[in-house]
Amino acid sequence: MSGHSASSASSARADELDKFNRLADQWWDEEGPFGALHAVNPLRMEFIAEHAVIEDARVLDVGCGGGILSEALALAGAEVTALDLATDGLDAARHHAQAQDLAIDYRLADIIDFAAENPGKFDCITCMEMLEHVDEPARIVQALGTAVKPGGWVFLSTLNRNPKSWLLGIAAAEYLLKLVPPGTHEHKRFIKPSELTLMARRARLTPRALCGITYNPLTRHYALNPHDLDVNYLLACQKDE
Template identity: 65%
Template sequence: MTSTPDTVDRSSSASPDELAHFNRLAQQWWDSDGPFASLHAINPLRMSFVERYSDAGDSRVLDVGCGGGILAEALARSGATVTALDLAEDVIAVARDHAPDHLEIDYQVADITRFAPEHAGAFDVVTCMEMLEHVEEPARIIQALAEAVRPGGHVFLSTLNRNAKSWLLGIVAAEYLLNMVPRGTHDHRHFIRPGELARMARAAGLKPIASTGIVYNPITREFSLHDRDLDVNYLMAFVKDS
């Protein structure tokens, strides 16, 4: 049963409203033409970035905020042993039902801030994609991600920049004009500038090693990576201090 706002533990890192929003859409997660079409479209780009800077395909990987498992399945197909966490119970149920039996994915309804202390240094690679802009305390999440990865291991984050362009393209265009993501998915106040993300990561003992932007071309309707354009969606790679 999905928790209601009255029963959610207030110490959780997730907002009850955010969980309810994604639980309502759970059954549409794997519809590549549905509300999560953009996640399906950018997933090969996310994978290429992760594989460029780590040996994820031969690693113990933790995917935090995994949603319905789009990235988790791709990581497992590359050869990784994957643990995938999310607090949206209905979404995790969809992820478990969709995953082929031969893929090594352990889906858990778990809060990373509680999971990390019990699994400190247990993972070679940690990913957290399109989640930080949905939490109230991103620095707290990043600290937990850093705790879960081993010294010398890699952490990969993606989120949205906070500026006028990201409001126009990431919310007005994406949610209201192009219907690329469901309306109400994002709150521009929670977007994170790259410099802010880097500072939070450094405070957690993570060293930034690379960044790139995810850019959408409305004419070709395709996404691509552009290292010099972090204005809207972007990815960052970090290594944990040894």
């Protein structure tokens, strides 16, 4: 899976932005390189809805890419602001939202700067499949903690770092099953749940739930599994009051 974003002054990586810009015209091809994101998006929304009320909420989607999650949040009744640093992907997101008559505030902005300018503004923040693409994920999590209001929710997803996640998240997903383009991920950038929960706590975010996303190659079916965090996983956090 994939995501991106960060800051020109901090953890934005030019190679990552170039990679996602090259794929920008394929964001909404459900059989294309982002097909896995389309497939898991209902599961991400289900996990979010278990914890937070989305309807009429002010939601920030960080590392929004082509807007797959942003649109789902808007369709669920949220007032959505979405950030990314890949310009071509943002253009794709804007065009698709306009075609669906969805009012999403897409911005070419870095979350670190944006959070400093908008502290405590959002009821809910999502940052999915992005942290494994930046150099300083802890700084991103810190910024998310700044931008969410006290009592608000932050939802993160990334990949665990272990031999199984290399086998399934890279070798199988990128080369054998071709679920995502080759070169999408670097295993050394994967983040263990223990590391991510520590980043969250340091940002005054209290971890509330962890849940894995599993894939069955025989049925080509993704599922939420709170007992299997070995590869892809989600973390729900709540900002300290």
